[in-house]
Amino acid sequence: MYLYATQPQGLRTHCISRELTCDQQITNFDKLKNQIQMTVTSEGLRIELLETSNGTFFDSGSPSLNNDGKDLLLALSQELGKLPNNISIEGHTDAKPYNGRADYGNWELSTDRANAARRIMQENGLRGNQISQVRGYADQKLRVPSNPLEPSNRRVSLIVQYIVKDEDDDDKPVSTAGENPAPATSEKPTPAIAGEAAQPAHSE
Numbered sequence: 001m002y003l004y005a006t007q008p009q010g011l012r013t014h015c016i017s018r019e020l021t022c023d024q025q026i027t028n029f030d031k032l033k034n035q036i037q038m039t040v041t042s043e044g045l046r047i048e049l050l051e052t053s054n055g056t057f058f059d060s061g062s063p064s065l066n067n068d069g070k071d072l073l074l075a076l077s078q079e080l081g082k083l084p085n086n087i088s089i090e091g092h093t094d095a096k097p098y099n100g101r102a103d104y105g106n107w108e109l110s111t112d113r114a115n116a117a118r119r120i121m122q123e124n125g126l127r128g129n130q131i132s133q134v135r136g137y138a139d140q141k142l143r144v145p146s147n148p149l150e151p152s153n154r155r156v157s158l159i160v161q162y163i164v165k166d167e168d169d170d171d172k173p174v175s176t177a178g179e180n181p182a183p184a185t186s187e188k189p190t191p192a193i194a195g196e197a198a199q200p201a202h203s204e
Contacts, residue, residue, distance in 0.1 A: 005173075014123065019169075024059070031068075032056065032068055035049065035050045035051075035052065035056045036048070036049060036050070036059075036072070036098075037050060040142025041159070043088070043159050043161055043162070044085070044159050044160045044161040044162045045077065045159070045160040046147050046157055046158070046159050046160075047157070047158040047159075047160070048143075048155050048156070048157045048158075049069070049073075049155055049156045049157075050151075050152040050154075050155045050157075051070065051151050051152065051154035051155060053151045055196070056068065056069070056075075057069030057072065057156065058113055058116075059065070061098070061099075061100055062114035063109060063113050063115075063116050064116065065116055065117070065120065070120060071141050071186065072121065073117055073120050073124075074121075074125070076121065076158065077120070077121035077122075077124045077125035077126050078124065078125040079125075080121075080125070080126060080130075080158070080160060081125035081126045081127060081130065083160065084163065085130075085160050085161055085162070085163055086130055086131070086132040086161045087121075087130055087131050087132065087158060087159065087160060087161065088131070088132050088133040088134070088158075088159045088161060089114045089115075089117050089118050089121075089133070089134050089135070089156065089157070089158055089159075090110075090114055090135045090136075090137060090141075090157040090159070091109070091110035091111055091112070091113040091114030091115075091117075091136045091137065091156055091157075092110055092111045092137050092138075092139070092141060092142075092153060092154065092155050092156070092157065093106040093109055093113065093138050093139050093154050094139055094142070094148060094149050094150065094151065094153035094154050095139040095142070095148030096149055096151070101190060105138070106138035106139055107136060107138045108136075109136075109138075110136035110137055110138050111134070111135075112136070113136075114135060114136055114156060115134055117156050118131055118134050122159045125182065130159065137152065142148055144156060149160055151199065179180060
């Protein structure tokens with residue numbers, strides 16, 4: 001399954017969600033499925049892992065993945081690793097200030113969570129050059145702007161970036177041998193060298 005910019009969005013989401021549903025490695029998939037959302041954006045297919053108030057994929061207030069987060073990202077990496085598409089990973093928090101320590105805040109937490117997702121996915125299926133970006137946004141791109149403290153604002157997003165197919169290449173005419181032949185030319189006799197007399201014909 002390749003993800004092209006012109007591919008219908010239903011096919012994109014269905015193929016990946018079907019593989020996750022059938023994957024036996026995700027022991028708690030029925031519990032987690034409502035926290036996994038897939039949407040099509042201008043960048044590509046966005047897969048979002050949404051946190052709850054008690055934490056779903058990460059330990060609460062920590063950049064460390066819990067077992068459910070590890071299982072899901074492992075399964076996703078094995079499916080996405082089959083694609084030629086590049087992947088970018090984003091980390092997001094809600095607007096609640098981080099209270100862990102003075103020198104660590106939501107910027108660090110969102111970046112560290114995105115990087116933790118990158119690490120486990122590269123170790124379990126994604127190619128080394130498949131991830132194009134790792135971004136941490138803190139609370140600058142809230143999923144629910146009307147409720148900055150909504151738990152689902154805390155999330156990791158995987159973006160399966162489009163492959164833009166250059167259809168012009170298929171339409172360009174290809175010149176072939178014999179096409180547009182050069183105009184025929186008539187051979188001209190080689191001119192005599194100046195000062196050289198023409199030799200008369202000899203008969204024997």
